[in-house]
Amino acid sequence: MTRIEELLEQRSVLVEMASVMYGDLYVTDENFWKSSIEKDMFKIEEELMDLGYEEEGITPEIELAALLLFEALKNGGLLPKGEDEEDAQ
Numbered sequence: 001m002t003r004i005e006e007l008l009e010q011r012s013v014l015v016e017m018a019s020v021m022y023g024d025l026y027v028t029d030e031n032f033w034k035s036s037i038e039k040d041m042f043k044i045e046e047e048l049m050d051l052g053y054e055e056e057g058i059t060p061e062i063e064l065a066a067l068l069l070f071e072a073l074k075n076g077g078l079l080p081k082g083e084d085e086e087d088a089q
Helices: 003-022 036-050 060-075 083-088
Strands: none
């Protein structure tokens, strides 16, 4: 097993743990951020990038998670308003 395969397996385990602890859309849960799981995932992602690993593409699940995260951040007032939204108010 290569180092990249080991890291991908470790990442998969961490994703499972995050899903159990914070729900399937764990990235939208404030408690996930700065957790030990998130920190471990970050270290794994850094090492994967250092080894030259690139994801194959965006899956529909990732696209949905990104959209939900964007909406959560927007609705929580954590994103700056666009010019069109400022003019409307």
